[in-house]
Amino acid sequence: MSLLVEIRSLSKVYTRGRQKLEVLHHVNLDIPKGEFLALMGPSGSGKTTLLNLIGGLDSPTEGTITVAGQRIERLSQIELARWRASNVGFVFQFYNLQPMLSATRNVELPLLLTKLPAAKRRSHASVALELVGLGDRAAHKPGELSGGQQQRVAIARAIVSDPTLLVCDEPTGDLDRQSAVEVLTLLQRLNREHDTTIIMVTHDPKAAEYAGRTVHLDKGTLAGAVQPAA
Numbered sequence: 001m002s003l004l005v006e007i008r009s010l011s012k013v014y015t016r017g018r019q020k021l022e023v024l025h026h027v028n029l030d031i032p033k034g035e036f037l038a039l040m041g042p043s044g045s046g047k048t049t050l051l052n053l054i055g056g057l058d059s060p061t062e063g064t065i066t067v068a069g070q071r072i073e074r075l076s077q078i079e080l081a082r083w084r085a086s087n088v089g090f091v092f093q094f095y096n097l098q099p100m101l102s103a104t105r106n107v108e109l110p111l112l113l114t115k116l117p118a119a120k121r122r123s124h125a126s127v128a129l130e131l132v133g134l135g136d137r138a139a140h141k142p143g144e145l146s147g148g149q150q151q152r153v154a155i156a157r158a159i160v161s162d163p164t165l166l167v168c169d170e171p172t173g174d175l176d177r178q179s180a181v182e183v184l185t186l187l188q189r190l191n192r193e194h195d196t197t198i199i200m201v202t203h204d205p206k207a208a209e210y211a212g213r214t215v216h217l218d219k220g221t222l223a224g225a226v227q228p229a230a
Contacts, residue, residue: 004165004197005031005054010063012049012220023049025220026063036191036198038211045217047201048169054199055167056084068164085113089158091168095150097142097157103129104138107157114161128156132186148179152186159190166190168200172207184210 012024023046031037039047052058053065056072059080065073067087075083089110097106107125116124129135132152142150151171158166168187172180188210190196200211208214216223 002033003030004033004035004068005029005199006064006066007054008064008066010050010053010065011061012046012053012058013061023220024053024060024217027217027220027222029215029222031197031199034191034195034197035213036188036211037200038208038214039199039201039217040203040205040208040214041217041223043203044219046220047217050217051167051169051199051201055088055090055165056080085110086161087164089161089163089166091151091154091158091166091171093170093173095142095147095154095174097150097153099142102139102141103134103145103153103156106142106153107160110157110161124160125156128160129153131159131190132156146179147175148182151175151179151183155183155186155190159196164197166196166198168198170201170203172202172204180204180207 007027007029010024010027011022014021014023027050039051041047049058053060054067060073063073064071070083072080072083104122104125107128108121111121111124126135126138129138132155134149134152134156137145137149142153145153171187172183175183184207187198187200191198202208
């Protein structure tokens with residue numbers, strides 16, 4: 001299995017006035033293509049910072065991040081924005097859907113940055129909604145959907161452009177247990193049936209069980225890896 005993400009000696013330091021806060025300390029991590037990886041750790045351990053660095057939302061203080069052969073820490077902000085649009089799908093805890101748009105229109109939003117004609121954009125959005133089991137809710141606005149359904153729309157939006165990598169930050173943190181199970185089962189299916197590479201930050205051990213591998217961060221340092229039982 002080939003590597004998709006290679007992280008070497010990665011550090012991130014934030015400066016607040018005269019104070020320097022090291023959030024990540026010389027992290028090394030390999031993520032094979034097609035893996036479903038869970039990042040766990042206590043609050044303030046650096047897991048969301050690491051996710052943001054892998055997804056190109058932030059830049060490291062030191063170290064290298066290679067995704068599909070691209071050294072993304074070398075990219076300018078403009079280049080990084082283009083790279084994100086083409087390579088990364090984002091799923092957040094609070095959905096970030098546009099309340100006045102239908103599910104189809106919300107899913108279509110990332111495609112507005114492409115040269116696809118309107119009919120093709122709509123077709124791709126429909127396929128993505130079918131994939132997450134919401135083809136019959138395409139015309140519904142977010143307020144007409146449950147929390148779990150809204151998160152599935154957000155996942156459809158994240159995968160509609162066929163990204164290299166899907167990054168999820170606490171995707172079940174705002175859901176009840178049943179809705180969380182539905183979302184996690186969907187992510188697992190995307191990984192197993194479509195070979196989607198997924199990196200998920202979670203504080204929930206039950207959510208991490210859906211991943212193929214779990215790594216733990218503690219005070220900015222990679223503490224170890226756990227292979228869940230089959």
